[in-house]
Amino acid sequence: xxxxxxxxxxxxxxxxxxxxxxxxxxxxxxxxxxxxxxxxxxxxxxxxxxxxxxxxxxxxxxxxxxxxxxxxxxxxxxxxxxxxxxxxxxxxxxxxxxxxxxxxxxxxxxxxxxxxxxxxxxxxxxxxxxxxxxxxxxxxxxxxxxxxxxxxxxxxxxxxxxxxxxxxxxxxxxxxxxxxxxxxxxxxxxxxxxxxxx
Amino acid sequence: xxxxxxxxxxxxxxxxxxxxxxxxxxxxxxxxxxxxxxxxxxxxxxxxxxxxxxxxxxxxxxxxxxxxxxxxxxxxxxxxxxxxxxxxxxxxxxxxxxxxxxxxxxxxxxxxxxxxxxxxxxxxxxxxxxxxxxxxxxxxxxxxxxxxxxxxxxxxxxxxxxxxxxxxxxxxxxxxxxxxxxxxxxxxxxxxxxxxxxxxxxxxxxxxxxxxxxxxxxxxxxxxxxxxxxxxxxxxxxxxxxxxxxxxxxxxxxxxxxxxxxxxxxxxxxxxxxxxxxxxxxxxxxxxxxxxxxxxxxxxxxxxxxxxxxxxxxxxxx
Numbered sequence: 001x002x003x004x005x006x007x008x009x010x011x012x013x014x015x016x017x018x019x020x021x022x023x024x025x026x027x028x029x030x031x032x033x034x035x036x037x038x039x040x041x042x043x044x045x046x047x048x049x050x051x052x053x054x055x056x057x058x059x060x061x062x063x064x065x066x067x068x069x070x071x072x073x074x075x076x077x078x079x080x081x082x083x084x085x086x087x088x089x090x091x092x093x094x095x096x097x098x099x100x101x102x103x104x105x106x107x108x109x110x111x112x113x114x115x116x117x118x119x120x121x122x123x124x125x126x127x128x129x130x131x132x133x134x135x136x137x138x139x140x141x142x143x144x145x146x147x148x149x150x151x152x153x154x155x156x157x158x159x160x161x162x163x164x165x166x167x168x169x170x171x172x173x174x175x176x177x178x179x180x181x182x183x184x185x186x187x188x189x190x191x192x193x194x195x196x197x198x
Numbered sequence: 199x200x201x202x203x204x205x206x207x208x209x210x211x212x213x214x215x216x217x218x219x220x221x222x223x224x225x226x227x228x229x230x231x232x233x234x235x236x237x238x239x240x241x242x243x244x245x246x247x248x249x250x251x252x253x254x255x256x257x258x259x260x261x262x263x264x265x266x267x268x269x270x271x272x273x274x275x276x277x278x279x280x281x282x283x284x285x286x287x288x289x290x291x292x293x294x295x296x297x298x299x300x301x302x303x304x305x306x307x308x309x310x311x312x313x314x315x316x317x318x319x320x321x322x323x324x325x326x327x328x329x330x331x332x333x334x335x336x337x338x339x340x341x342x343x344x345x346x347x348x349x350x351x352x353x354x355x356x357x358x359x360x361x362x363x364x365x366x367x368x369x370x371x372x373x374x375x376x377x378x379x380x381x382x383x384x385x386x387x388x389x390x391x392x393x394x395x396x397x398x399x400x401x402x403x404x405x406x407x408x409x410x411x412x413x414x415x416x417x418x419x420x421x422x423x424x425x426x427x428x429x430x431x432x433x434x435x436x437x438x439x440x441x442x443x444x445x446x447x448x449x450x451x452x453x454x455x456x457x458x459x460x461x462x463x464x465x466x467x468x469x470x471x472x473x474x475x476x477x478x479x480x481x482x483x484x485x486x487x488x489x490x491x492x493x494x495x496x497x498x499x500x501x502x503x504x505x506x507x508x509x510x511x512x513x514x515x516x
Contacts (some may be wrong), residue, residue, distance in 0.1 A: 027253055035257060056212070057210055057211050059211075063247065063250045067250055137262075151226070158228075176226060177216070178219075180223070181215050181216070183262060184215075184254060184255045
């Protein structure tokens with residue numbers, strides 16, 4: 001079908017009218033549909049991209065493309081959309097490197113068959129959220145874990161934590177940011193690169 | 199301290215994660231003000247990945263609240279004291295937050311950004327001006343001893359009042375451009391940096407340690423992974439390239455494919471020329487930088503081509 005730009009669907013040049021509401025809708029969608037799929041996406045990327053240090057940046061590039069598409073219109077099948085975006089990006093990169101993207105394609109077909117179906121696994125994962133969080137917390141370095149537990153589980157103020165542990169509020173901030181980052185990785189991507197902090 | 203002066207050409211996930219965590223930590227400290235919020239909004243608007251990273255971390259952090267369900271509830275007296283202390287701590291945090299908390303905080307610089315199709319002019323206190331083209335992000339630190347600008351992405355035209363006591367430096371990834379009193383334009387693409395000088399002199403350092411190459415009026419330098427190449431540009435070429443400052447894109451025997459690419463820079467919907475024969479058609483003339491329909495109309499009426507919308511972009515064919 002041929003669509004001419006200046007008839008029914010003029011090209012949008014400016015901002016959408018209700019940007020804040022649109023953004024909130026995309027945010028909720030992204031957290032609900034895209035982030036829980038991160039584990040699968042990361043496994044796909046790890047299988048198909050040999051340079052490990054580039055995988056997180058690849059994932060981010062995929063997220064940006066998915067996000068930008070979602071701002072125009074929320075994709076109907078979010079997981080398929082993520083995987084197709086991932087495949088296209090990989091093929092693009094592989095082409096630039098002059099590598100035949102055979103494996104990426106084969107793997108995609110296998111993956112595609114299972115997408116966007118409410119599988120028993122997914123439901124189990126949702127139920128297991130608390131357990132995953134608990135495991136993630138247990139894997140944090142000792143001091144970081146203490147700070148996070150006091151703040152988030154026991155609900156202590158930062159001043160109280162500072163007195164109890166005898167550390168400055170700046171040190172608390174360092175533990176909070178470290179803990180936040182590690183928990184985020186373990187929760188969504190199930191990877192861990194934790195180092196102990198003095 | 200200038201934590202971002204020598205970031206790699208594209209900020210990596212790790213750095214963005216660190217900044218996002220810094221923001222969430224700052225919120226968690228309490229005493230969050232409207233000013234903090236608008237500073238955060240600026241950062242979120244610089245690049246979509248900032249916003250996504252922030253959402254992702256915020257979502258994980260919000261879920262840790264459920265961990266409370268695993269523990270026995272605390273005595274209410276304890277909660278009460280906690281609340282009281284939290285209020286006192288918030289005041290302290292608000293006062294010392296900016297000064298001491300450096301490693302993960304965003305730079306003190308002020309960020310300015312334009313979306314696709316957007317343009318913006320920023321005036322510095324001394325009358326120097328920086329004009330941002332489409333899809334551009336910069337940060338400016340304007341202090342008594344230095345004027346530092348980071349071009350995070352896109353293209354900027356700079357008209358600088360020279361002041362040896364407050365030198366102007368533009369950082370583009372590892373590279374830096376020092377002004378020696380001048381008008382120049384800097385364009386940061388994914389794989390290269392282009393600097394063109396309209397007036398005066400600028401120095402271009404291609405790495406933090408290498409000495410600067412001096413560029414003069416009419417010089418254009420392209421720095422990429424392959425190295426540095428220098429060319430000369432006529433006044434007319436330079437003026438054409440800066441058409442965006444007047445809201446237009448100027449083509450001068452430009453192949454249609456390259457012209458479509460230029461128009462795409464200003465439009466949310468991308469344009470692509472599918473046929474190799476159409477791609478080479480030379481285009482001369484001026485089109486609007488704010489309305490890509492003008493270009494598509496030109497392709498239809500002048501060359502008799504068709505534009506079809508496919509997969510969210512316009513594909514131009516015979």
